Amino acid sequence: MARRRSEPPRRSVWKLLGSLLLTFSAVVGVIAIVAVAVCAIFGLRPVVVISGSMEPELPVGSMVFYRTVPAKDVAVGDIVTVPRSDGAAGLITHRVKQATTKDGVTTLRLKGDANATEDPLPYVVTSVGEFVGRIPLAGTIALAARTPLGIAAVATYVAALIAVIVFGRRRPQPGSRTRGRRRAVPRAAAD
Known part of the structure; x- marks a missing residue:
């Protein structure tokens, strides 16, 4: 009996979108922290x-x-x-x-x-x-973020981020008790 090749896990659209949003947020966050630190250290x-x-x-x-x-x-x-x-x-x-x-x-x-x-x-x-x-262009972005439309855009982004985190979680299938555990793969009997 041949072993079944394990299939790569399928990623849902929610998980992919969540991953992209989280990565983007992390990059923007790091850039902001570095910018504030550089300004504080050098008195800018x-x-x-x-x-x-x-x-x-x-x-x-x-x-x-x-x-x-x-x-x-x-x-x-x-x-x-x-x-x-x-x-x-x-x-x-x-x-x-x-x-x-x-x-x-x-x-x-x-x-x-x-x-x-x-x-x-x-x-x-x-x-x-x-x-x-x-x-x-950094000034244009900074000024735009302070307008009512910019504040609404940031709020929408945060809401979308929360939505993909909440709805992107893997839900257990009904009747499944193996969530998080590996299933044993049957071995072929040796002759």
């Missing part, structure tokens, strides 16, 4: 580019990272992030065109690379955010 802060004033160097939707340094340490040509000088809320990330320091206070003249003229008002600062790097 993220900002999102929302205008085209620094294109092509900093495209709209990029996430820019900066670290705080004394304003006296910046040089002409550096890209810096500073509070707006017109009293409005928010930050400006532009290139330094002129820097003068007097009595520990630095006055900067800034200009966006895509702008025809310098910013109209000078920036009087003691510290600035010095540009460290950028991740294209």
Whole structure:
């Protein structure tokens, strides 16, 4: 009597979908933890580019990272992030065109690379955010996740993840008592 070849276990659509969602979630989670750790260790802060004033160097939707340094340490040509000088809320990330320091206070003249003229008002600062790097499109994703549609998308994703975990579990067949145990395979009798 020949041995029956064991068939590979069939994976249900729920299990496959659950596996994909869990793997994706784990990868995104690890990336998020590493990003937060790197920012904390190196003192980096993220900002999102929302205008085209620094294109092509900093495209709209990029996430820019900066670290705080004394304003006296910046040089002409550096890209810096500073509070707006017109009293409005928010930050400006532009290139330094002129820097003068007097009595520990630095006055900067800034200009966006895509702008025809310098910013109209000078920036009087003691510290600035010095540009460290950028991740294209990361800012767009971060901003989208904060909108009502983005929050609904994240909630739907979490609900789908929970559904595939719950419904993807293997259910015992009625009348089956061997769940989780191996069945003995009959051996051929030796002559």
